[in-house]
Every structure is written in structure tokens, then in C-alpha cells.
Amino acid sequence: MSTDTASGEGFSDTETMTVREAIRQALREELERDEDVYVMGEDVGTFGGVLGVTGDLVEQFGETRVRDTPISEAGFTGAAVGAAATGTRPVVEIMFSDFMGVCSEQILNQMAKNRYMFGGKTEMPVTIRTTEGGGMGAASQHSGTIHTWFAHLPGIMAVAPGTAHAAKGLTKSAIRSDDPVIIFENKQIYENEGEVPVSEEYTIPLGTASVEREGDDVTVVATQRMVGESLDLAEELAGETSVEVIDLMSLYPMDTDTLLKSVEKTGRLVVADESPLSYGTHAEVVARVQEEGFFSLDAPIQRVGVADTHIPFSPALEEEILPHAEDVRAAIDRVV
């Protein structure tokens, strides 16, 4: 697995755009490229998606290909599974990942298991895009970071981009994949800008991580919002501590090789992910690194995430719960 494409190297033509625009560009390109691709979800059409991701796509592609659904996550997610099994490539938007509780049956027992249970005789090219994360004062039922549940579930690929270029490349690969992929978009980073290859050929292989900044003293493996915060922190610490920042990007499959290579160099690892700490994404990274890279480690691995709480409403409380760069800095301080 090469990380060249993962970081967008090799594509000289880039533009600065937000994560939101990058995802929309990915959707636009894939809708243009393949007639079998269509987008569906609540208010994705004329309204452009409640968080504005689908934007004006309906104007270009019409209501058959960018379709508003009734408010029935189980109904349209289940329909996407049946539609994928019969020869189309639906891209489903679940407004807030917390609502995946409502359609978990179709994800858990149908989308994830059909291929295996049918002896490999069907493909399941469904893409689910959903939003995660706190920071908007949206309280517990609209702020969850639940990607661990689904990354844990056999039969599903799960990705969580941290940058604009990752958002575009992963979205395109998810849509092209014949396997079910869930994309977890952190809504706090939609406005983050970055350089994005504008080539239609630009994709990121599922199962790759991206070294976003090289460093020698400590590796920070981050996801989603924590990628940007860790990069800023690394810049701040430059000259004092040399921090290597990796955007994990793909939760399952996971690019263990890139993680191991980095830890071999730095000997220290901090994992920063905005999900509850117990039994989490962090644990999976830690397990893989210690299983194969234990002897590269010079210090205990550190985790940065959300304490095992829900996301509260009051800004004062929410701020307390969410992980930030200073938490990553504290973790680095503990091991360097």
C-alpha cells in the first residue's frame, strides 16, 4: 500500500478548497463518471443537505440522481442495500451518525453480512456518508462519534478523513468500491481548507494512512478534527519536539505498516481520536502497534479522546469533554 496517492503527491494540479467542497467535488465527479451512482438522503436535493455538503448537485444531475428521501433511515438504508445487490451504486447520507441507531439493522445484518452469508456471490457497493462530532452545541443526540461501532463490525469498511484531500480521495474510492464503505465526516472540519488534487483520477486506496508531517521524536496518529489540531501543534512545537503526524484515514482496513514504520523511527506514539476512549479506535491502533512493534517503543502509548461520557449541551461542558491540541501536547509531554 503506497502512501503517495494518500497524501496527494503525484498530482500536480491542486486547488485550495474546504473539506465540504472536496466531498462535493468527489460526488460530482463520480456522478459524472458512472450512471449507476446516485445520492439519496434527507434533504440532499434542493436544500443541499442540512450541513450543505450536497449543495447544488441536484441542479446538475436532477432529482433522479440526487433524491430526497422520507425521514426513514431504515427504509432508505435498506433500500440502498437491495439496490446495491441488484446493480446500482447508491450513496446514502445519514444526516447525523447518531441516527444510525435507527437503521443499524440494515447495516449490521444486511449490508455487512450479505456477501459473506451468500458465499461471496453478491457485491455490495453501498456508500454511507454521515457526520460526527461535537463542537456545535448540538447535545448528545447530534454529536456522537460512533465510528468505532461500525469499524468493529466485520464486513464493513470505515473511513474518517482528516483533511480536504483525504475527504475527496476517500469519497471517490468508497463510491468505486464494490464493498460497503461508511464515511465518517467530522462536521467541525467542513470549513477546513487544504490543497486538493483536482484530477478525476485522484483516489486514495481504502486501507492507507497518510504521513501528513514527518518528525523524529513522537508519532501522533490522528483522525478527523484531531489531524488538523495535531498539525498545528507540531508546527508550534517545531524546534522543541519533532512530531510526526499521521492521518489514519482508514479505520478498517487499517494501514498498520505505515504506523509501524513511523513508530520504529520515533519510538513514541500518541493516538488522538474524537471517540470515547474505552474499547475504541485508539485501542485498535495501540493493539496493532504493540503486537508487531513492541520493541520499537521507548515509552508507553498514550490515548487522547473523549472520556466515557456523552457530549453535553452547555458550551462550558462541551468544551471540557472534547479533545484538543492541548490534550495531545500533554500526552506528548508524558512520553517525550
Added chain:
Amino acid sequence: MVSIDIETEDGQREILRRMLTIRAFDTKAGELFADGELPGFVHLYIGEEAVGVGAISALEEQDYITSTHRGHGHCIAKGLDTYKMMAELYGKRDGYCNGKGGSMHIADVDAGMLGANGIVGAGPPLATGAALTAQYKGEDKVALAFFGDGAVAQGQVHEGINLAATWDLPAVFVVENNHFGEATAMEDQHNVEHLSATAEAYDIPGFTVDGMDVTAVYEAVKEARERAANGEGPTFIEADTYRYEGHFEGDHQPYRTEEDIDLWKDRDAIETFKNRLVEAGAVTQDEFEEMRDEIEAEIEDHAERAKAADYPDPSEAYEDMFNANVPEINDFAARMRADGGER
């Protein structure tokens, strides 16, 4: 299998043949299970043959169906191979799912059979999705969902129907009202007398038909298919039927009496249809018996061959997860096995 013309003698014989095949297959499956030959659970379709065969005979070959945990009858009506079905019941590699699915998950997507289903009520949204594909691609295909009276209490059934109705999708929803969800009577699960009342809420046509009469089911589905294919949206059909056997093999059935069952057996769908054909001169009693014996012998043979067939190699447990190559599955497996996963 192509749609069957119930007006022709060939068609009538084929309908009879499929109903007999289901009866023979599930009778055999019940015996094998009782003898401890089969792993897992089996849910028998005996008594309900007219619903599956009547409905699917009215469809075209290219149409899709979704099924339930009680799916053998739907598979046979859709033309699936009874040897491969038996092999799947045994968990053998020759089975439809290479032994990974078993009785509750037999599927043949190429034949339009989108899977039996271990989750009550999961099928209707899947059928809605298949109907969406047909509409999206402009194909002359219809998707029919079978589900039980118990499943009508599941939310996702209604979400699937609402979506299909809203989008005028080419779907048909067929409730097999066999009067029980496991051990609980239909009356104790629903407040309506006829489940077809459901249709009203979605402003789609809804009928209750005699599910012991293969002709009645056929005609209702034929009409529904036409409507679906014409872009007029889904139809909701309740077929009033009965399962002769327990919910699963070994169910001691405290919820009903032998007399209850006999009342329905008096109206047995196979017997009724056969008698009608004999009267009309389409088959003779002898021909019927010959057909039945032939089918039973074939099922017997399929069961024996399935029993003798090979199990999958244990290493196949790690296959078929993804279309893409995902190395960690094999890596993890190799590390867990004392032999390093080599074979």
C-alpha cells in the same frame, strides 16, 4: 424460471409440480432435522405452498423476490435447485452459499432471489431497493417481498412500503398471514382484522386473498405485477394461509390444537388444486401420484447426495468477506492458529 400461464395445462402441471416439490422438500428437511442430521434451525413452509408458488408463478423470470426465515418454498417456487438447497441445509460446500448461510440465508441473486432472511421484517426495504434499481435503470423488473403477519408489526416494513409507494416503485408486498408469529396469535399482535388494511395508510391497493387457493394468489399478484410494471406503484396483498408444522421443528405448540390444524388441512392447497385439475381433465389422479412419487424420489436422492457431499475447508471461513483483498483477515487468522494458518 419464466412466468407460468395458469390458463394452460402445462402451466397448471408446473404449478402443481412446484407445490409438490416444496411439500416433499420440507417434509424431508423436517425428518432430517428431527433425526439430528441438520445443524441450526429449520422453519417449514408446509401448508403455505399456494402463496409462494401462486405469487412467483405470476412474476417474470427477471423479477426479484425477498424472502423470510421460512424461505425454502420461495426458493423452490423461484426455480432454485433442490440439491444445492439441501447441501446448504447440511452446511456443505455445494450449497447455494458454500455452507455459510444455511436454511435462513439461501440466496441466488442471479436468479432474482435476494435471500431468505433471519431478521423478521428486513426483506421489504430490500425489495424496495431492488424495485428502485429497476425503476432507475428503466428495466422491466418487479420486486416482490414476502413477509409474515408477525413482520407487519416491524417498523422497517412500513418504511419500505412508504418509500416504494412515495416513489411509485415496481414493488409488490405479500404478507403470508399464517396466523402466528412464533407462538403468538395474529390477533394478539395486531388490532386490525385484515392486515391488508395497511395499504390504506399508503394509498396503495390492498387485498386479502385466500392463501390456500393458488389461483387466487396468482391472479392477485398478476394484477399487482402489471400495475407495478406500468409505473403505478406497489400493491399490498395479504394471503390468508396456515402452517401445518410448528414454528420450528420440535415446537410443542401449546398455542393450538390438532383440530385447528385439521380445519385447514381440509382445505389443503395442493389437494384442492389437484382435484380441480382432475375434474377439468388436465391431469389424472394416476399422473398426479406419479408426479408426486417422482418428486419425492428426487428429493430423497438430493438429500442423500447432500449428506455425502464435502464440508467446506475450514480455511474458507475467512473467504468472501469483501470483494477487495483485505490482508488483515488472513493475518489475524494465521496468528490465531497454532499451525500458522498453513494447510
